[in-house]
Amino acid sequence: MSTPGNITAPDNWLGRYLLEAGIADEQRLEALIAVASPRIWDAAVASGLTTDTDLTWMLAERFKLPVAVLSEADARTSALIPESVARKHHVVPMSLNDRLITVATSDPRNFETEQELEFVTGRAVKFEMASPSDIASKLDDFYRPESRINRLLAGLAPAPRVEVEGSIVADAAKDPALEAPMAKLVDALITDAVRAGASDVHSEIEGNEVIVRYRVDGILREVMRLPDAAGPALVRRVKIVAGLDVTNSMTPQDGRSTARVDDKMVDLRVATAPVARRGEKLVIRILNKGNLKSSIPDLALPPEEETVLMQMLGHREGMLLVTGPTGSGKTTTLYAILNHLKTGRVNIVTVEDPVEYDIDGISQLQVNEAQGFTFATALRSVLRQDPDIVLVGEVRDLETATITIQAGLTGHFVFSTLHTNDAVSAVTRLRDMGVDSFKIGSVVKGIVAQRLVRRICDRCAEPVSLDDLPAEARPPADYTGNVSPRRAVGCKACGGSGYRGRVAVMELFPVEGQVGRLIETNAPLSDLVTASRPFGMRTLWESGLVRFWNGVTTFDEIRRVLGESESQQSASAPARPAATPAAPAMQGSPDGATILLADDDASMRRLLRTVLEREGYIVQEATDGLAALDAVEAGGLDLVLLDHDMPNLTGLGVLEEMRARVSSVSIPVIMLTARTDDTELEALELGAQDFMTKPVQPRSLVARVRAVLKRTRMQ
Secondary structure (H helix, E strand, O other), X not given: OOOOOOOOOOOOOHHHHHHHOOOOOHHHHHXXXXXXXXXXXXXXXXXXXXXXXXXXXXXXXXXXXXXOOHHHOOHHHHHHOOHHHHHHHOEEEEEEOXXXXXXXEOOOOOHHHHHHHHHHHOOEEEEEEOOHHHHHHHHHHHHOXXXXXXXHHHOOOOOOOEEOOOOOOOOOOOOHHHHHHHHHHHHHHHHHHHHXXXXXXXXXXXXXXXXXEEEEOOEEEEEEEEEHHHHHHHHHHHHHHHOOOOOOOOOOEEEEEEEEEOOEEEEEEEEEEEOOOOOEEEEEEEEOHHHOOOOOHHHOOOHHHHHHHHHHOOOOOEEEEEEOXXXXXXXXXXXXXXXXXXXXXXXXXXXXXXXXXXXXXXEEEEOEHHHOEOHHHHHHHHOOOOOOEEEEOOOOOHHHHHHHHHHHHOOOEEEEEEOOOOOOHHHHHHHHHOOOHHHHHHHEEEEEEEEEEEEEOOOOOEEOOHHHOOHHHOOOOOXXXXXXXXXXOOOOOOOOOOEEEEEEEEEEEEOOOOHHHHHHOOOOHHHHHHHHHHHOOEOHHHHHHHHHHOOOOOHHHHHHHHOOOOHHHHHOOOOOOOXXXXXXOOOOOOOOOXXXXXXXXXXXXXXXXXXXXXXXXXXXXXXOHHHHHHHHHHOOOOEEEEEOOOOOOOHHHHHHHHHHOHHHOOOOEEEEEOOOOOHHHHHHHOOOOEEEEOOOOHHHHHHHHHHHHHHHHHO
16 A cells, blocks of 8 residues: 655655554545644644554554653763754654663654764664654753743743842853743742642752652642753752852752742742752742741640640740650741740740741840850850740750750740650650759649641541541540541542641640659659649640541541551650560570561551561561660660661661660661662661661561571571
8 A cells, every 4th residue: 555645744654554554544644644743643643543652652563662761761861962963853862881872763764863873972773662742842851951841831820039138149050041941930839839838849850850849738749840951950040049159069058038929928948958969959948927826726726735735834934845856846836835925024035046937026046056156055145135935946955955944943934845756755855965853843844745737628528437437546435525537538629638737736744743743753754644644644646536536637647647556555655665575486586576667657667567477576666766766775676677767866877876875786777768879888887787678578578587586696
């Protein structure tokens, strides 16, 4: 069957294969030729006769070629083929070695293309099939990244200009073609992030692309991908906005700026950091005063918890601590407390690093350790300013703790934060810093531990029957509060997540009655919890369940943030619980060994625990590095399965601490991580016995655990 002779499109050869494959007949082919613009391929797809994918696979089979995976194309290979050559022959370089270059093409029968590419690159040419539209898009990514940026801009709402603070340092190495569209993209990103309720914007290079993510309600979600060539331009533009040095990409930098979005000003905190072999990582923290809780009622606490908190704030001297990991809302809670106490008749001074929100009527000091203005130094200065109420951003060391406690003992009401897993553990942390127990018992008036859980979307939430709930999620028979649990569904208003906004889950530990005396006598932490119960003590897990029963959040969200239901028991137990005694084991057999599973991912812990307990092991859990160290100190462990990326203290940090302590130096460790960098070497150098990359295969895990335990017992 012959192809009509009047075909003038550049892919006139394609007509024959459309006819042979039965995609088009002679009459339809003539019609395609008449509208081809400029390719028959594009006309066939636009008319609905076929799709890019089907046509690509059909031709790949005809010419015995693989189908190109353009997402895996190595942008570095584009340096070997000039843009003019790539566009002339409509090819995308995929990969190369010293003898061969692989390119994606939509015309595998073009001998002229093969000859010219061999001449230009000095290598043999291997073809892979791809559609013309995919090739055109990838060519823009490689050679004209501004084109892709302009396409992204078309999908975003018009953005206001970001107000620039500080001086701008010119960059002689910038790419003028990228500057204008990148400036528009950065403004649009910030505007879009603010409207989406994001707290942070993350940008980092992964493979051949720059991944941009928003953190909304504590969860990172990807919003766009840029060609890796746009990465430096993106970082450079944000540095200009934040008044940073655009010529310095080798050291971390911090800056700030402001933006007006929908007639509201938001503060921006910019942080950049060099990443090995991958350029610079960028994070923009968005501080929207509209989201700041201005009073205690704005925290949306249950009435009984608000009553206990107000009782803690009824003191006129002493100390109140707020604890929790980074990002748990400690600063928001403290600002709400300060706004409540800001009556105009008291002098309130804060020492922060950094000052996140400017509050009228409060004197806020910014720590600058590079210039020697530390928390301790600033606090000494503050105490000469005749304050009634003092906020210290964080108690980091003994010097700061000593001055803070002395201020609380001498007539000031002091607020501060600590990084501990629960409220009562703050007592242990202060003791570990070197603070005397009698001072802790005298000055501390209350401790609040908190986490943030996502609030269920009111527009799409559905009620849940109590009969459908697991036993640990049901209220006790004597519970008299509101019980109207709901489940998340997802709708347009919440972006399909089922959640909108976040709310604090608080563990309240009032130091009343005999609690102070028990602290002074170094009583067990479990006794402190018991003594505080009559004054309104409520654990994190109990607080979370109340919010679930009230329909504020879901049980799955409580479990995601706080861990499994066993958290209810661990939260009210001593911070350093005695390990469950290991079952007797036969000589040389690992069965019955006690294993600590340290991982902040609840689903991963659940999977690994199931696998290990099925093999007869006794499993303890820790949700972060500090909790892992507490469990190690308690003793009774035969092995530690240690994740690397954990809050408060990384796995490598835990290894360093373990190897520095005589009591734990002999406990074998298997490191788990999803990283592909030098973490394995660092872990092994710090004394880890084995290393496994996530996702972990159950059979491989069991085999390695058995092998490590066997080697340890033979030593």
